[in-house]
Amino acid sequence: MEILFxxxxxGSEELKWADFSRKVKDAGFDGVEASLPLHPGDQENMMESLSKYDLKLIGLHWDTVTHNFGRHKAEMEQRLFALAAIDPLFITSHTGKDHFSFEQNIELLSRAEEISLSTGVPVLHETHRGKFSFAVHQTKLFLERLPWLKLTLDISHWYTVAESYLQDQHEALELALFHTSHIHSRVGFTQGPQITDPRYHEWQEALQHHLICWDKVLNIQKNEGAQFFTFTSEFGPYPYMPSAIAANAVAGCQWDLNNYMKDLLKGRYTNHLTKYYAG
Known part of the structure; x- marks a missing residue:
């Protein structure tokens, strides 16, 4: 099974697409996860730059935030179709709202699946605060109702919402891991969605809880015969990045952390395959 990073x-929106793509390629990433730029010229620059540097694309839908359900659904449809039209590897979607009813979120998830089937572009749904999947126990209900549902796992959100590493929610967590098809490799903890630095000694417990779950996901995917699996390094800028860091150092620090996560996981899963997921 090939692992792609x-x-x-x-956090890098200020960079021109050509400069950003060259930087990503030089750092050893396989591709970029990004939302669709609003301006057609920027979309063209994005696609040309990714092609020039032979970088794959994961589409990101996060920008449907309307609280009115009818308008929300229409905007989601528009954005998913637009992303699918540029033929990404798949789309990660921030789907629904935590305050929408269960049936309303089911309607959104079902519509996203219809769009996926009609366009041929898989739509994965990110585990995220404020969305249908804001907590592991709530997500379990949707997975039981919609067994085809596939997740982008950002487990940092669940640790924060539950104020625990989910030791007491094993059944719900295991079900979610079986439905995970992509991972956002940001490290959070029980009081926030992003630690300061995964290299620091005081954050090793949090890092290990993430790695245990990620190991399990890769083991599941390998045993199911997946041809590839994907990670996106997703340490974020301020306000995810602690404000105590000097403003002019935040961008560099974010880049360093995301590179570190890529190298950590590449070493863990590419060079020591059998140790962490033997099947």
Whole structure:
């Protein structure tokens, strides 16, 4: 099973696409995870730059935030179709709202699946605060109702919402891991979605809880015969990045952390395959 590593565009929006793509390629990433630029010229620059540097694309849908359900659904449809039209590897979607009803979120998830089937572009749904999947126990209900549902796992959100590493929610967590098809490799903890630095001694417990779950996901995917699996390094800028860091150092620090996560996981899963997921 091939492991592919992606870099988030989040936090680097000030860079021209050509400069960003060259930087990503030089760092050893296989591709970029990004939302669709609003301006057609920027979309063209993105696609040309990714092609020039032979970088794959994961589409990101996060920008449907309307609280009115009818308008929300229409905007989601528009954005998913637009992303699918540029033929990404798949789309990660921030789907629904935590305050929508269960049936309303089911309607959104079902519509996203219809769009996926009609376009041929898989739509994965990110585990995220504020969305249908804001907590592991809630996500379990959707997975039981919609067994075809596939997740982008950002487990940092669940640790924060539950204020625990989910030791007491084993059944719900295991079900979610079986439905995970992509991972956002940001490290959070029980009081926030992003630690300061995964290289620091005081954050090793949090890092290990993430790695245990990620190991399990790769083991599941390998045993199911997946041809490839994807990680996106997704440490974010301020306000995810602690504000105590000097403003002019935040961008560099974010880049360093995302590179570190890529190299850590590449070493863990590419060079020591059998140790961490033997099947």
């Amino acid at each position: 992606f870099c988030t565009r989040w």
